[in-house]
Each structure stands twice: as C-alpha cells, then as structure tokens.
C-alpha cells in the first residue's frame with residue numbers, strides 16, 4: 001500500500017498508532033488526518049514530524065468537502081479510523097457533538113472510500129478472499145458498545161451490543177455502519193473493540209492522567225459513586241501494536257476484541273497510583289490518600305467491563321507486553337518528565353471544562 005490515512009492521529013491513541021505505522025512502513029506515506037479539536041495535539045508527534053513518510057492534513061470528518069480534498073490529493077489505499085469524540089462525560093452534556101462526529105463523520109469517510117475504491121463484489125457478509133484485499137477500512141472502536149457486565153463473564157466478539165451512554169451508542173452506530181457497508185457494498189473492513197487505554201499523551205480529563213496531574217498538584221482525586229466501578233486497562237502502546245498487527249495480518253470482515261486481561265476497581269487503581277507516585281515524589285507512604293474525594297455518580301454508569309481477547313491471541317499471537325504495574329510506572333514517569341505538556345493542555349478550554357465538571 002502506498003498511502004494510508006489515519007484519522008484522529010493527533011489524539012491520545014491515534015498518535016501512538018501513527019508512530020507505529022510510520023516506523024514500520026518506510027515505503028508507505030502515512031497521512032495523519034485530524035481536525036485538531038481540544039483533544040488533538042501535534043506536540044504528541046514532535047519526534048516523528050520530520051520523517052519522510054509522515055504528513056499531516058487538517059480536516060474535519062463531519063465536512064465531506066474537506067475529506068474529499070485529502071482523498072483527491074492522496075487517493076488512499078486504506079483508512080485506519082480513530083477520529084472521534086471520546087469522553088463519556090462530555091457525551092452526557094453534548095450528545096449531538098458525538099452523533100455528528102462519530103456517526104456522520106464515519107459515514108462521510110465510508111462514502112468517500114466507496115467512491116474512490118473499486119469494491120469487491122465477491123464477498124460473503126463482508127468476508128473477502130485474502131488475496132483480493134487491495135483496500136481496507138479499519139475501524140477502531142470500544143468495548144463500551146457491549147454495555148455493562150455483572151460480577152462475572154467477559155465480552156466476546158459475539159456479545160450483543162447494548163450501549164448505555166450517548167458516547168457508546170454513537171460508537172455502536174458507527175460499528176454497525178462499517179459492517180453494513182461491508183455487507184451491502186463489499187467494503188473490505190475490520191473492526192476492533194478495545195478496553196480502556198492508559199499511557200503517555202493521555203488528555204487529563206480521563207481517570208489516570210487526571211489523578212496523576214492532581215496528585216502532583218495536591219488537588220482532589222474525584223472518584224464516582226462508591227469507587228467499585230471495574231474496568232479492564234491496556235497500555236496504549238500495546239493497543240497501537242495490536243492495531244498495526246491486525247491491519248497487516250487479519251482477514252477482512254473480522255472483528256477483534258483487544259484487552260489487557262487486567263481488571264481494576266477504580267478505587268484500587270487510584271490507591272496503586274498513589275502508592276507509586278508518593279514513592280516517586282518522595283512523599284510519606286499513603287500521603288496522597290487524603291486527596292481521594294467521592295463525587296456524585298455519572299448517570300447510566302456501566303458497572304463492569306471486561307474483555308476476552310483470546311481470539312486475537314489465538315489467531316495472531318498478540319498479547320500485552322507490559323504488566324499494569326510496569327505500564328503505570330512508565331506512564332507516571334512520562335508525566336513527571338513532561339510537565340510542560342501537561343501545563344499546556346490544562347490551560348484555557350480545559351480549565352473551563354474542569355471547573356464546570358468538578359466544582
């Protein structure tokens with residue numbers, strides 16, 4: 001493939017995915033297509049911005065005419081689609097932004113791929129003979145589309161969708177659209193659904209970077225409800241590597257769950273962060289526990305998510321490369337070494353959001 005568009009490449013996960021593709025595909029031009037919303041930050045890609053196979057194009061996926069210009073310029077062979085509104089709390093206060101970007105934006109991209117690519121009529125429910133794969137629409141999604149689990153059980157690729165928030169409903173709709181374009185028009189596609197990511201460059205509205213930032217600054221650590229909400233966590237670089245491997249090796253028409261086999265209740269996770277950070281900041285053991293502050297629960301809050309990533313492991317041999325404790329240590333070190341990045345993203349727009357959310 002000569003040209004691959006990665007949407008949302010200036011965001012948290014997208015920037016790691018762009019880096020993985022740029023480094024591993026020197027003969028392919030990687031086009032980072034991003035609108036640079038509050039969550040997009042080209043600082044995330046400073047280390048690779050001068051690589052000869054990397055280009056940035058500012059474009060908004062809700063504006064088909066802006067997308068068309070990029071498609072005409074590069075005639076892409078594949079699209080790896082991450083651009084999205086991604087924060088559940090924001091989806092509760094402004095659902096339309098999520099529907100516009102996540103649903104309409106995905107449809108705009110699919111329509112352009114349909115127009116630019118010669119689709120293969122020789123498929124069965126979106127599954128194509130491997131040797132005929134010339135193009136690929138790879139859609140990056142979330143485990144939140146599956147809804148909430150009880151105390152036991154795992155999400156499988158075959159679990160029925162049951163999204164509970166405007167964010168997860170908009171992602172579910174976009175997953176359905178991608179599969180529908182596969183089934184109806186012969187669009188070669190892959191979908192992967194991943195659990196919660198953490199790691200460097202994570203915008204500090206999400207739990208782990210918010211707590212890291214607030215422990216540094218001795219501010220309250222807001223925890224929803226009783227703190228017993230359970231999530232599976234994956235180090236973002238492991239997610240980026242999984243995406244690259246799936247892109248290269250998986251069959252079209254496939255869905256993969258990606259997860260860390262790593263469930264934590266929020267309260268235990270925050271205590272682990274406090275343990276590691278107090279040690280690194282040379283504070284007395286448990287010093288920052290006084291910052292824990294239980295806040296009013298989010299409406300429609302899913303109790304537990306847990307991914308079963310066995311299929312990906314069996315088919316492609318993928319597994320996470322770091323334990324949670326190692327990944328957290330790397331993450332904390334990154335934030336302590338990049339205080340300027342944190343200060344830059346926590347000014348202006350973020351301050352307004354933060355004061356409304358947590359006042």
Ligand code: NAD
Nearest residue numbers: 008010011012013035036037039040060061083084196197
């Ligand atoms: P993010 O919010 O950090 O980044 C989103 C990026 O998309 C930003 O660079 C932003 O500028 C860009 N963007 C937003 N609206 C756009 C538009 N209209 N046009 C073009 N670009 C636009 O998000 P993230 O956490 O990196 O998530 C990336 C993807 O991975 C999303 O699709 C999300 O649903 C999915 N995902 C995230 C997680 C997670 O834990 N963060 C887990 C599983 C799946």
